[in-house]
Amino acid sequence: MSDFDYDLFVIGGGSGGVRAARVAAGEAGAKVALAEADRYGGTCVIRGCVPKKLMVFASEYGSVVEDARGYGWDLAEGGFDWSGFQGRLSAELDRLEGVYRTLLKNAGVDSYDARASLVDAHTVSLSTGERFTAKHILVATGGHPVRPEVPNAHLGIVSDDIFTLPTLPKSILIVGGGYIACEFACILHGLGVEVTQFYRGAQILRGFDEEARGLIADAMQERGIKLHLGTDIVEMRCATDDDMSGDSQGAVSMGTPMHEAAPDAPQGADGPIWVKATNSETRVFDLVFFATGRKPNTDGIGLQEAGVELGRKGEVIVDAYSRTAVPSIWAIGDATDRVNLTPVAIREGMAFVETAFKNNPTRVDHDLIPSAVFTQPEFGTVGLSEEEARDRGPIEVYATSFRPMMTAFAGRPDRVLMKLIVCKDTRRVLGCHIVAPGAGEMIQLAGIAIGMGATKEDFDRTVAVHPTMSEEIVTMRNPTRTA
Structure with missing residues (x-):
């Protein structure tokens, strides 16, 4: 029988913490508890990626009527109903939070709606007055936006x-x-x-x-x-x-x-x-x-008192396996301020379970991560920028910017960019950058090829899908510039 109440106690109910908890319980058979003082789902589901992307979708409908007229449709313009959208948004976030709670319950995780803090290397205290011991403690407390130091x-x-x-x-x-x-x-x-x-x-x-x-x-x-x-x-x-x-x-x-x-x-x-x-x-x-920055949620939860080292911004200092200076305490996600993206936190959570519970030490590669910025137009990127690659050695840059068929026909001046950064010596594609509608969808697939070490010639051998914007990625034959 274990000397601890739990094999794992997770502090934080965001995407990374929930994934780690349910995988440890469901796949590794660990006895797991999780404490969350706010809503389950964390920044991504409640205050970040999900509601933001739904607002992106809503905002893009504003130009639909004008574009449709360019294609022969006679549509009338209307106004945006914020309260109507907000009601649907709130209902969707409630639904997703319920999904997170259900996933934990079905995996056998004990959930506590309470603020947790560390007492020592193996003990967690809850705001309810309860106290539990755990063989491993995982800090997945996320981060929060900060205001600048300006009067008022x-x-x-x-x-x-x-x-x-x-x-x-x-x-x-x-x-x-x-x-x-x-x-x-x-x-x-x-x-x-x-x-x-x-x-x-x-x-x-x-x-x-x-x-x-x-x-x-x-x-x-x-x-x-x-x-x-x-x-x-x-x-x-x-x-x-x-x-x-x-x-x-x-x-x-x-x-x-x-x-x-x-x-x-x-x-x-x-x-x-x-x-x-x-x-x-x-x-x-x-x-x-x-929108001037974010800070890890690490204040007032007993980390330093338990021996955990914090950085200048309050981030938890961890090694490549997400272990802190205290062997029984681990940390993932925005609390560590490494790469603050939801899929990275999830990957770190899964790697933690492999390391701590499956005797399979696993590190997460933080160097080659596809990401998207949901501006209008979108920006999808993976690998090195032209500036970063130029500092590392000889490169070729293949780039093209043009007006895409769909918006050009409707009379809009929008331009897109397709760009590949190629190592001159090895011919490997070091980076891909796309500015275009749907760039986030495109860069996910480009990330697979670049992660596998694809060369420029591998891209060239790929037959183009015509007529699409993305075909330019495989039809750029001559470098725009070298460095």
Whole structure:
């Protein structure tokens, strides 16, 4: 009989923690418990990927009527019903949370709706007053969005708040240039909101391929998003009557302020917000949305007291197998701030079970991960950017940008990009970057080939599917440039 209450105690009910718990219980036969203080499903299901992607779908219907007319359809335009969409969204998230709870129950996992903290290397204390021991403890607590250090930053909202807004604003300022900022800029613009975006850097989507970043920035501005690079907030406050009347330099009256925020939902100011930018211009917006970074959820849960090492941002320091400095304590997902993507957390959870319960030490390759940014157009990427590859050795770049058939026929100026980065010596494809509608779907398949070590000649031997955008990936014969 075990000396512990459980073989495994998981702290956190997000995608990674739930997968690890149910695989350990269902496949490895371990006695498992999981504690979650909030909703099951974590950031991805409740406050991230899933509701965001449903909002992406909703926002894309705004251009359908105009495009349809280009194809001969006589359709009437209508308005977007935020409350109707929000009701369906809430019901879908409730359904998915129920699925997560059912998966745990069916796997035999004991679930506790409580906040958990560490007492020592093998003991967990719950906010209910209960205390349990476990041979292994897995920290899968995720992360949360943070506001910048700007006076009155509490007046702005963050990504967690966007899905529960009682009404859509007429105008919004989005601060940030990462994928969350750019995705929501496109989403909200597509839903009819007047969007302004400030980013203090020289170009949005830092860390991604430079050519792709530029095309996306151009497309966003062409659609009507007011993108201001090299710009940040220096001051913000609730707007006064003088601000609303246009007395401030560059002030803009942005319509009816929101006064219907639920008291239990921290959604910033309940009225218009006056903002001063680094270029000294001032404006008034209905909402300010900060997308300026995230932080691991590791405060106040006893990690350091138990001997676990934390990094500068509060991330749990782990080895290649997700083990912390304390042999019985492990960590996966956003709490470790390695690659903060849901499929990565799930993969880390499964690798943890292989290592800790199946005597099969397994590491996760964090170097070659396909990913998508759901801007409009979408951006799919896998492998090295042109800039990264150029620093490692001689390369050939194959790239083409063109107007796709579907939108060109409808009269839209949209452009797409197809790009391959090839090692000049080995001929292996080191990176693939696609900016196009459906790029996320395309890059998943490209990721398989690149992960297997496909060469440029392997791509060339593949017969094109015509007429499609993606056929360009296998028909680019001559390099655009070398480095």
